[in-house]
Amino acid sequence: MTASVEQGLDFDAEVSRGEFRLRVALTAAPGEVLGVLGPNGSGKSTLLNAVAGLTPASNGRILLNGQVLDNATTGEFLEAAERPVGFVFQNYRLFPHLSVLDNVAFSPRARGFSRHDARVRAVSWLARLGLADFAARRPADLSGGQAQRVALARALAGDPALLLLDEPLSALDARTRLDVQTELSRHLSDFAGPCLLVTHDPLEALVLADRLLVLEEGTIVQQGTPAQVASRPATEYVAKLVGVNLYAGYVDGAEVKLHDGGNFVVPDHGQRGEVLVALRPSAVIVSLEQPHTSARNTWPATIVGLTLLTDRVRIDLDGAPAALADVTPAAVSELGLSSGRHVWLTTKATDLEVYSYVDPTGTGESSLPLAAGQPGRTPASPDPGSSMHAS
């Protein structure tokens, strides 16, 4: 998994920041947008800082197109100013005392262009990002969306070989975010080099990234395409992020015994061992009476909360197992669903996604994705092909 590639970013290093340790091996190919997801303090920013040269690695090495950016073993280190890296910071960090034009011209100027040539370059980048009218403005006079584009223009104007984006849309309000997201997606696909995009917004990651990598506590807990990550979350955090129910259990044929209580009937693939079971909230049916249907899984539960999402209501249910269920607002009022109400939950065996946890670091060590209360749990199989897929 950590095989060196000639082109693109090849990161296999450990970065310490005080008590915190980031230990990650990843590659990003030219033209690829690698989305880095993770909760606060998972090491996302540390990762970007290490690639940019703002924080040196304490072990391992970082290569770009086969050339050394940082090598803790040999001591080689390319200073941040020498790295062909474009960095779009969270909150942008536009220089408040310089005009938009001078902000964008900063990098070409610092990298050796004459003042005139740097400005010509900046003007062309501003035009490309539709910012020509804002050249004379100060960053303080820009809207969030405009500032975001200026930050992108400033990072790109230095002609970087690698692009780093740290939560590029988090400073925007929800309305602007969608517009800017579409536009950002277009510019990212124009960019020839590898791109690392840090975010904690799953939707942003799904739209912008070609591949996702999930960081937790300084290590990679999952890698894959956005679709893979969304349908088979490896940890509680990812499951919450993509909004599915995730259970850990032991499968034996057609039955999964869940560690936190309850059982599921699943399509029998003759598998035996530790597995994860993912269940979309929309595949959970809520009834007032015990139903008798073809669905193989029926269990009682108590409503503990209801949240109105844009077009549906998400119900938080306590039972064995606990679950989230999505229903229409009409169903809520018709059935009189409210907190404290006892209901029956039903789901089809074919709606359960059963898979074994694959350690994305490939070391086979840190394999406790659902760490809480399950001592000694090990992955059933490191082979993703052995997992069962039903739907």
Place this chain on the structure above:
Amino acid sequence: MSTLATPSRLSRRERERRGTRGGGSRSVPVPLLAPALVAVAFLLLPLAGLIVRAPWGDLWTILRSSDASQALQLSLWTSTVATGISLVIGVPLAWVLARTDFPGLRLLRALVTLPLVLPPVVGGVALLLAFGRNGFIGRYLDQWFSITIPFTPAAVIMAETFVAMPFLIVTVEGALRSADVGFEEAAATLGATRMTVFRRITVPLVAPSLGAGAVLCWARALGEFGATITFAGSFPGRTETMPIAVYYALESDPDAAIVLSLVLLLVSVIVLVTLRDRWLRGGTTQ
């Protein structure tokens, strides 16, 4: 049943104030009010006396007399040059103190800010021992280059710089420490060397503090007395700065002393107004 205390009166204005800005009673207890008033009187009465006693009718005549105007001019240009020198060598030192790390950094910081608390006359003695004709540096300046510093305008500038530069260093270093290094990091990722970052990002961002530090430094240089008279003496027109002129005029021509003092008071008020944002609001020098 307990009875309530008798209500006092609350003016409409006071009700308005408590309503909008919050907070309770503003009344000051007498044990605090009395000493506070004594302090105010002590600080302001002498200055008031200066204004009352000033020979307002002869103000211009005295100011334009050769002695006073010479002292004024000498003070203005030497303190300006001292401030310039402090900017050129003090700001880089402030950066080194704020942005680098090496063994002995804390000791160095303590030493370079020592003149803040050192009696200026001691500074003058030290300068004399170093740069005097028999000083360990001055000896060679004299022997090799025939340069003699003491008792020249150059000595005035050195004495003023010695005493005033730490004010600039401390102000700028504080600003650099509290400045957001995020901008400097951003500049680095954009390909800027540390020198470019300093020139194009760091300095402009701390410009307000730089200005404040320079004004503070200039005001301190203008008022310098002890180190100057010790190291540079008091030759009228050559090394006799305003404060020294005031000191000598008090014996020979008290009216001139008062007028010169008024000028210095005016300068102080202007400095205070210039720095009002940082002093009168927060109370810190950052």
